[in-house]
Amino acid sequence: MEQYYNNDLKPIAREIRKKIIEMVYTAKSGHPGGSLSITDVLAVLYFKEMHVDPKNPDDPDRDILVMSKGHASPALYAVLAMKGYFPDDLLKGFRSINSDFEGHVHRGIPGVESSTGSLGQGLGVAIGFALSAKLDKNNKRIYAIIGDGEMEEGNIWESMLAASKYHLDNLTAIVDRNGIQLDGFTENIMPLGDISEKARAFGWNTITIDGNDIDQVIGSIEKAKNFRDKPTMIVAKTIKGKGVSYMENNPKYHGAPPKNDDEYQRALKDIEAM
Numbered sequence: 337m338e339q340y341y342n343n344d345l346k347p348i349a350r351e352i353r354k355k356i357i358e359m360v361y362t363a364k365s366g367h368p369g370g371s372l373s374i375t376d377v378l379a380v381l382y383f384k385e386m387h388v389d390p391k392n393p394d395d396p397d398r399d400i401l402v403m404s405k406g407h408a409s410p411a412l413y414a415v416l417a418m419k420g421y422f423p424d425d426l427l428k429g430f431r432s433i434n435s436d437f438e439g440h441v442h443r444g445i446p447g448v449e450s451s452t453g454s455l456g457q458g459l460g461v462a463i464g465f466a467l468s469a470k471l472d473k474n475n476k477r478i479y480a481i482i483g484d485g486e487m488e489e490g491n492i493w494e495s496m497l498a499a500s501k502y503h504l505d506n507l508t509a510i511v512d513r514n515g516i517q518l519d520g521f522t523e524n525i526m527p528l529g530d531i532s533e534k535a536r537a538f539g540w541n542t543i544t545i546d547g548n549d550i551d552q553v554i555g556s557i558e559k560a561k562n563f564r565d566k567p568t569m570i571v572a573k574t575i576k577g578k579g580v581s582y583m584e585n586n587p588k589y590h591g592a593p594p595k596n597d598d599e600y601q602r603a604l605k606d607i608e609a610m
C-alpha cells in the first residue's frame with residue numbers, strides 16, 4: 337500500500353472539498369455543509385489509517401467504514417474516487433437519473449459498504465460488522481461516522497448500549513460535532529449537551545478533538561486502536577461548511593449548493609486558499 341505522510345493529507349482534503357463543491361454545483365442540489373465538515377476525517381481514514389485496497393475491495397481483512405450520515409455522500413464519493421475505486425468522471429453523474437451516484441450513500445458504488453440516508457441506522461450496521469469481525473477473530477477495524485443532529489435519533493442510543501454490552505473495542509464511532517442539523521443549531525432543536533459525558537455513561541471510551549485538525553484526527557484514531565474492552569467515540573468538533581467562507585457555520589448550506597457562478601468560483605477560491 338502507498339504510504340502517505342501527515343503533510344500529504346492537507347492537499348488531499350483540499351481536493352476532496354473541491355470535488356464536493358463541483359458535484360453539488362453540477363447537480364444543483366446536495367449537501368455541502370456536512371460534507372465539508374467531515375472531509376479532514378475522511379482524508380485521514382482513507383489515506384492514512386484504514387487498511388483498504390481499491391484493487392481488492394472484497395478483501396475479508398479490510399477495514400470497514402459506514403457513513404451513517406448518508407447525506408454526506410459527496411464527501412465519501414470524492415474520497416473513494418481519489419483513492420482509485422472508480423474514475424473521477426463518474427462523479428459528474430451525482431444525483432442524475434441514470435447514475436448510481438445517488439444523493440444518499442448507495443452500496444452499489446465500489447468502496448461503499450452500506451447504503452445510508454435514513455438517519456440513526458448506520459451505527460447499528462457498524463455494530464453488525466464489528467460483532468461479525470469478533471466472531472471471525474479478525475482484527476479488522478470498523479468505523480462509523482455519525483452526525484450530531486443524527487444523535488437526536490433514539491436508535492443511536494440503543495446502538496450505543498449494544499456496542500458497550502458486546503465490548504466492541506474494534507469499533508470507533510466518530511461524531512461530526514458541527515452543532516448544526518437540517519435547518520438550525522442542534523442545541524436549539526434538541527440539546528445534546530456534553531456528548532462525551534453521555535457516551536461515557538453508556539460505557540464508551542471518549543476522545544474529544546478538533547475534527548478539522550489533521551494531526552488531532554490522526555492522534556485520536558491511533559489512540560482508539562489501543563483501547564481495549566470498550567468501543568470508542570471520537571467527538572470531532574468541526575465547522576459545518578469548513579473551507580468555504582460563506583457556508584461556514586451557516587445552516588442554510590446544509591442542503592444547498594452554491595447558487596450561481598459567482599458563489600461557485602468563490603467557494604473554489606476559498607478552498608484553494610486553505
Ligand SMILES: Cc1ncc(C[n+]2csc(CCOP(=O)(O)OP(=O)(O)O)c2C)c(N)n1
Pocket residue numbers: 369370371373405407408453454455456482483484485486487512514516517518576590
Ligand atoms: C430518519 C431521518 N429523519 C430525518 C432526515 C432528514 N435529515 C437529513 S439530514 C438531517 C440533519 C442531520 O444533521 P447532522 O446529523 O448533524 O448532519 P450534518 O450537520 O453533519 O450534515 C435531517 C434531519 C433523515 N435523513 N432521516
